[in-house]
Amino acid sequence: MRVLGIETSCDETSAAVLEGAGDDARIRSLVILSQDVHRIFGGVVPEIASRAHLTAIVPVVEQALADSGMGSNDVDAVAVTNAPGLVGALLVGVAFGKAFAFARRVPVIGVHHMEGHLFATALENAAAVPPFTALLVSGGHTLLIDVEAWGRYRLLGRTRDDAAGEAFDKVAKLLGLPYPGGPHVERIAALATTSRANDGGGTGGALRFARPMLRRDQRPGDAEYYDVSFSGLKTAVLNAVKSSPPASEAERAPIARAFQDAVVDTLVQKTARAATAYGRRRVVLGGGVACNGALVAAMRERFARDGVDVFAPTPRLATDNAAMIARAGLFHLERGERSGLDLNAFAASPIPGLVAA
Numbered sequence: 001m002r003v004l005g006i007e008t009s010c011d012e013t014s015a016a017v018l019e020g021a022g023d024d025a026r027i028r029s030l031v032i033l034s035q036d037v038h039r040i041f042g043g044v045v046p047e048i049a050s051r052a053h054l055t056a057i058v059p060v061v062e063q064a065l066a067d068s069g070m071g072s073n074d075v076d077a078v079a080v081t082n083a084p085g086l087v088g089a090l091l092v093g094v095a096f097g098k099a100f101a102f103a104r105r106v107p108v109i110g111v112h113h114m115e116g117h118l119f120a121t122a123l124e125n126a127a128a129v130p131p132f133t134a135l136l137v138s139g140g141h142t143l144l145i146d147v148e149a150w151g152r153y154r155l156l157g158r159t160r161d162d163a164a165g166e167a168f169d170k171v172a173k174l175l176g177l178p179y180p181g182g183p184h185v186e187r188i189a190a191l192a193t194t195s196r197a198n199d200g201g202g203t204g205g206a207l208r209f210a211r212p213m214l215r216r217d218q219r220p221g222d223a224e225y226y227d228v229s230f231s232g233l234k235t236a237v238l239n240a241v242k243s244s245p246p247a248s249e250a251e252r253a254p255i256a257r258a259f260q261d262a263v264v265d266t267l268v269q270k271t272a273r274a275a276t277a278y279g280r281r282r283v284v285l286g287g288g289v290a291c292n293g294a295l296v297a298a299m300r301e302r303f304a305r306d307g308v309d310v311f312a313p314t315p316r317l318a319t320d321n322a323a324m325i326a327r328a329g330l331f332h333l334e335r336g337e338r339s340g341l342d343l344n345a346f347a348a349s350p351i352p353g354l355v356a357a
């Protein structure tokens, strides 16, 4: 099957052509147009995002088809993100996808954006398939999911407040760094010379923030065992900045490092709890924060002793892209599922296929 994927949930207009069956499906083309305009506002402006998707969607799809060497006649089905995200942005992709499917007389399937992220790494690594423990960390979401099989998900943990990427972006702002902040925080954190403080160890007087929602007395079944929270950490950064305002990159570096260490340690330990509880031998990361080298390295270090493999997507597939949407759509299409032409967009919606934890 050849699936045209479309993604417009936030500030990337993306189209892809995927060809094949199940886990053997391959990316024929992938076009991602990032809306740079939001940088001047320090965050995504929903109305501007919708308008930018409108002007970009046709050329982006045309480019994806051209790159794949196919015409619109060769597409067997359309998969489009219809939730969750910015409704006005989602609607552009949904309206385009339905119109394309109607005109070409092919089926259309609505895809949950976060289910797309679960499939992303498998597109470039044949071993990143269920069963696995998934940690999805993006600008809008932080989800810890046990993936027993494609389409069978246990939602174990989520953030109580800010998403991991959102915390990176807000801390970047506090440190006077550009948006999106994640890569900038990572870059200056690497300038700090102190070593990473693992589970509660000292850093020889270096700045250290408490690990949020992480206590040894937490047990499976406790509400806090898998959940995370980053807003307190953001306040800790704010207090550090206020108490001695950093005047240079060298002075910002220890703060960025202490923040990143706290986020990374928390995510690693929560993920380890999930992998252990369900006896998983694979951990799959996804979302923009999975681009963070310190996070990936700490995950690999933690799991190496258990012989558990850690898979992280390359940046192109970690951040929002239509190839993962086409792949998740293909899974549902192969099960005989179809959406109607009344397919709508939703700002929030639970990931499909949830089973009790």
Ligand code: KG4
Pocket: 010, 137, 138, 139, 140, 141, 164, 165, 166, 168, 169, 180, 181, 182, 183, 186, 287, 288, 289, 290, 291, 292, 293, 318, 319, 320
């Ligand atoms: O998945 P994504 O592209 O978009 C959403 O669906 O939100 O994730 C974007 C987020 C931003 O918050 C960005 O700051 C963060 O991913 N990010 C990073 C890094 N690269 C991107 N966070 C930490 N370290 C990075 N290297």
Ligand code: ZN
Pocket: 113, 117, 138, 287, 288, 319, 320
């Ligand atoms: Zn995303």
